[in-house]
Structure formats: C-alpha cells, structure tokens
Amino acid sequence: MSQSVLPVFGLTEKKVKLEAFGSGLINSTWKVTTTSDEYILQRLNHLVFSEPEDIAYNISLIATYLKQYYPDYSFAAPITAEDGASLVYLENEGFFRMFPFVKGSYAKEVVETATEAYEAAVQFGRFTHLLSGLDATKLKITIPSFHDLSLRYRQFMLALENGNAERIIEADALIKKVMDNRAIAEQYQQIKTNPDCKLRVTHHDTKISNVLFNKDGNGLCVIDLDTVMPGHFISDVGDMMRTYLSPVSEEESDFSKIEIRASIFEAIVQGYYSEMKADLTETEKQLFFYAGKFMIYMQAIRFLTDYLNDDVYYGARYEKHNFIRASNQLVLLEKLIAKENELVPLINRILSTNE
Structure with a gap:
C-alpha cells in the first residue's frame, strides 16, 4: 500500500x-x-x-x-x-x-472465560443503550438485509432449486436439518412485524475481537462500526452466543469439540441485560434463548446455501469448506437446543433478580 x-x-x-x-x-x-x-x-x-x-x-x-x-x-x-x-x-x-490507537488497550480473538464474555456483553449492551435516544432509522443501511433470516431462508430454497445437483444430493442430511428447524425462520418473520420488537441502533458484528479491553481485563468500548444499522437486539445477543458459547469456531471440523458453555451463556445474558433492562420490552425479554438459535441457524443456512451454489459468496479454502462450516453450525444449534431446559431457567433468574 x-x-x-x-x-x-x-x-x-x-x-x-x-x-x-x-x-x-x-x-x-x-x-x-x-x-x-x-x-x-x-x-x-x-x-x-x-x-x-x-x-x-x-x-x-x-x-x-x-x-x-x-x-x-x-x-x-x-x-x-x-x-x-x-x-x-x-x-x-x-x-x-x-x-x-487506544493506548493500553488490547483485543481478543477467542472467549476463554465467563468474565470476558460478561465484559463484552456489557459493552455491546451499553452501546445500544446509550444510543437509545438516537432515531435508528436515521442510520444508513451499509449491508442490505444483513441479518434478514427470511431472506436467507428464501435464498436457501432457491439454492435447492437451482444449485449444484451433486452437492444437493451430498448435503441431503444437512438440508433435512435446516428444514426440520424452519420454525426458527417462521418466528423471525413474526418478530419483524411485531411492534414490541423494537428497531434499535445495533452493532450486528459482536465477536469478541470487536471489544477493546484495558490492562485489567475490563471492557473499554466497542469498535468496528461498519455494520451498525437499525436492527433487533437478537442480532447482537445472538452473534455473541454463536461466537462465544463454544470453545471452537465454525472452522472446526472435529465436531466433538463443539460444546455449549453454560457459564458463558449466563455471562452474555447477565452482561447485556445489565445495560439494556430499561430498554427491552417484555416481549423482547422472552427472546434471549431464541437469539442464539436465530443467529446460529442463519449462519448455518448461509454456509449451506453457498456450498450448494458452488461457494460463490464466502469462497472455499478446500473442497468441502462450506459444507463443514454448515455442519459445524448445525451441530452447535443442536447442542444449544438440547440445553434449553438448563439455560432458560438461567435467563429467568437473571431477569427476575434485575427487575
């Protein structure tokens, strides 16, 4: 350069x-x-x-x-x-x-502790809370339909019609899993039209590397605001869950390493809600668990759609790269859903003790 x-x-x-x-x-x-x-x-x-x-x-x-x-x-x-x-x-x-450059600050690539997850969630919650007085519709749309699950599901269905025939046959088991969980997409369609689900100033890319920490491990602020647009809180909470809950990323091909860390889940909800409790409606408060399903399911769909379309969007570093990524995210989704009876009570306790 x-x-x-x-x-x-x-x-x-x-x-x-x-x-x-x-x-x-x-x-x-x-x-x-x-x-x-x-x-x-x-x-x-x-x-x-x-x-x-x-x-x-x-x-x-x-x-x-x-x-x-x-x-x-x-x-x-x-x-x-x-x-x-x-x-x-x-x-x-x-x-x-x-x-x-913010002196004395550093960023992380992987969430290792519940404290880190909590600090990050506080920062993303604080960002949206402080901007609650700013009319979100005044923001420009930098990536159209970025987190529109309804659109992503339609793109997936088109890929089933027009995609690579051999890959469609090969991905039959993954396609069935996506179809079996289509209620997640149907619920999102309801959220989009529900006036109790507010459009807010939303970051849309809440991975841990977009938070700056100080030398004591406390969160300082959020960075990388390219995707800040009007959106729903489930995007930010869901992206934290998608990228923080498991100790391995969507690139991991050994699916036995994928797990849901309950302490991290609790830290995300606790940290975000500590900043946003006065802003969220009663309807939104019931969507914390859904937020994780929403983002994981959407990313699985996007990876699988790209695989069926011959890797035209994400590209691929090896032959079945997006197939592995989609498989990874569907395993993560399954493991999250399997823990619903354990995690929902954690949410309810946080909501009730922070009234």
Whole structure:
C-alpha cells in the first residue's frame, strides 16, 4: 500500500512505521506508528461495502450524538482529514480512514472465560443503550438485509432449486436439518412485524475481537462500526452466543469439540441485560434463548446455501469448506437446543433478580 494517504490525515513525518494489524477478513488494517503517536489506518473493502460514504455518515452521526449526550463514553471517533472528511478516496487505491490507537488497550480473538464474555456483553449492551435516544432509522443501511433470516431462508430454497445437483444430493442430511428447524425462520418473520420488537441502533458484528479491553481485563468500548444499522437486539445477543458459547469456531471440523458453555451463556445474558433492562420490552425479554438459535441457524443456512451454489459468496479454502462450516453450525444449534431446559431457567433468574 502506498503511504501517500498519510499526509491527507496530517501525518507528514518521514519516519513512519506501518504494520499489518488484526485478523479482520473484510477490510485491510494497519497500525501506524510515528515518533509521537499511534493510529489505526483502514482501507474499506468496497466489494462488501458498496457505499463507503454511508459508513462514514453513520459513524459521524453516532460520534456527534455521543459527544453531545455522553461525552465521557470512550468512543474512538475517526480522525478527520485536512478537508474535514473522515473518509478519503485515493485513485487506484480505494477508500481510507484513520482512528486514534487506544493506548493500553488490547483485543481478543477467542472467549476463554465467563468474565470476558460478561465484559463484552456489557459493552455491546451499553452501546445500544446509550444510543437509545438516537432515531435508528436515521442510520444508513451499509449491508442490505444483513441479518434478514427470511431472506436467507428464501435464498436457501432457491439454492435447492437451482444449485449444484451433486452437492444437493451430498448435503441431503444437512438440508433435512435446516428444514426440520424452519420454525426458527417462521418466528423471525413474526418478530419483524411485531411492534414490541423494537428497531434499535445495533452493532450486528459482536465477536469478541470487536471489544477493546484495558490492562485489567475490563471492557473499554466497542469498535468496528461498519455494520451498525437499525436492527433487533437478537442480532447482537445472538452473534455473541454463536461466537462465544463454544470453545471452537465454525472452522472446526472435529465436531466433538463443539460444546455449549453454560457459564458463558449466563455471562452474555447477565452482561447485556445489565445495560439494556430499561430498554427491552417484555416481549423482547422472552427472546434471549431464541437469539442464539436465530443467529446460529442463519449462519448455518448461509454456509449451506453457498456450498450448494458452488461457494460463490464466502469462497472455499478446500473442497468441502462450506459444507463443514454448515455442519459445524448445525451441530452447535443442536447442542444449544438440547440445553434449553438448563439455560432458560438461567435467563429467568437473571431477569427476575434485575427487575
């Protein structure tokens, strides 16, 4: 990458160190170190985010709101270029933005303890709670229908009609599991039209690496706001459950390693609800367990649909990559549902003790 973007953000020092940073799969990220300070530089992937200006608009709107109403909240607002813009386009290189590097902070890739899950859930809950006074419909849609399970189910059904015939036969057992759990998609359709299920400022990508921690292991703030859009709370809670509950990710092919850690589940609900208890409606409070099913099921459908369509969306690092990912998520779903009688009482206890 050319360093020609740096002067646009006011960095004119000759001795500047750039190094690849983080493990994100969508945007390219670098840590920029000068003699006096540190920054995070990102190039947005315009193939995923077709309207990068919409992301800049959303972040600016959120930053302005938080600065006005919650000036003490730790928010890593973007650094503006010399022309006042927070997003810069360079010919043949793309769209860039820069943030201050939060000193003394670190991010994690895997949830190891219930405390980490709790701290992350608090941060995502606090983010949505503090922005409850901001009209979510003012936000731009950066990825249309990102968490629309109804759409994902329709795409799956189309793949059954038009996909790779050999793969459809091969995936017969997985297809049956998806069909057997279609009530999850049917319930989402009801949620979309239920006025008690509020549209809120929702992060939509609540993996643990999108939370910054301090040296004492306490959560500082959430980062990576590219997917912040109007949404339902089940997206954020569900994505935490999908990515925190099991000690292994969707890439794991040894399904015996997949498990549901009850202590992590409890920590997610406890942490999120501690911030959002005054915001959630009674209807929404009954959807915590569903949130996990919703996100796991949707991701299983997306992986399986892509496999049936010859890996055109996610791509594949090996022949049956998306088949394995879909299988993994369906096992995770089965194991979550199997623990419903254990986990729902945990939810009810948290709700009742935090009235």
